[in-house]
Amino acid sequence: MFKKILLAACLVLGSSSAFAQDEGVYVGFDVGNTRSDNFLDNYGSMGAFAGYQFNPQFSVELAHRRLLSFNFFGVDVDMKQTSLSGLGSINIVKDFDVYGRLGYNKLSATASYWGTGSKESDSGILVGVGAAYHFNKNISVRLEVQKPSSDARNVAASFKFKF
Numbered sequence: 001m002f003k004k005i006l007l008a009a010c011l012v013l014g015s016s017s018a019f020a021q022d023e024g025v026y027v028g029f030d031v032g033n034t035r036s037d038n039f040l041d042n043y044g045s046m047g048a049f050a051g052y053q054f055n056p057q058f059s060v061e062l063a064h065r066r067l068l069s070f071n072f073f074g075v076d077v078d079m080k081q082t083s084l085s086g087l088g089s090i091n092i093v094k095d096f097d098v099y100g101r102l103g104y105n106k107l108s109a110t111a112s113y114w115g116t117g118s119k120e121s122d123s124g125i126l127v128g129v130g131a132a133y134h135f136n137k138n139i140s141v142r143l144e145v146q147k148p149s150s151d152a153r154n155v156a157a158s159f160k161f162k163f
Contacts (some may be wrong), residue, residue, distance in 0.1 A: 022056045032156025034067045045070035079109045101128035138162045145150045
């Protein structure tokens, strides 16, 4: 009985050290496209993110993104997103993962006309799905679709570097 417990403990310790190689801090940036039901066009987006990967299946990420920026008859409109979310990932084939995102985000919009402006903000649930390809254990690229609000979606390609 003692030998079985010792063997099980060794297997657990061995497997946890294998997972330890996948832990770590990562940073990245993204570029994409935002579409909102309230506006007629698609708008370029860009952002940066940082996260911590606990194991190959779960990580937590903090991100900031400029969702859209445009001028509408002299009014400058700018919308930004700050989010905190968890990512659950499944490895499909070697070096290729699919993942889902669930989190909380704050959207802030500003509109200004000749130096006079107003600000609005809203917060809510952030959902997204994506795919990632890992060039090696430190460098990967992702393609993701996010729903930052009920009337907007963002499609972005990102580059991720893990330390």
